[in-house]
């Protein structure tokens with residue numbers, strides 16, 4: 001069910017996607033998106049959205065222009081612009097659990113059932129400090145990261161910003177993949 005690594009699985013094209021309502025070319029819009037993104041250059045690092053952030057911790061971005069413009073979540077919009085297809089009725093899951101991350105490679109297309117199963121699994125075995133467990137909630141965390149990265153990637157500032165919300169106080173830092 002993953003959309004990473006290139007193409008969109010054919011069955012999802014049939015069952016989970018609709019055509020993008022916004023026409024091409026999209027280069028101008030991609031440029032407008034990218035100036036609001038700060039990339040963590042470490043392996044597997046997130047692409048942090050530093051534009052508007054909603055109270056749900058997800059970014060906000062105006063897609064399109066004129067009468068067709070609409071406010072969307074930028075990670076969804078980047079997925080749409082990358083694949084030319086829009087997820088319909090299926091969530092885009094963040095493998096990194098950073099709601100404000102817009103790295104297309106960190107997104108998987110899931111069903112609601114998968115979403116719930118993933119949440120339950122994490123509830124039992126979560127070992128990593130992300131927006132799922134941040135004491136400030138996803139929006140507070142996302143805004144703190146945005147403030148830390150206001151002048152571009154700054155690893156000490158980033159680490160300090162996320163440490164404030166760490167419910168484990170730095171005691172549990174294993175990556176998700178080894179958490180069991």
Ligand SMILES: [Zn+2]
Pocket residue numbers: 045046047096097098101102103106
């Ligand atoms: Zn990410």
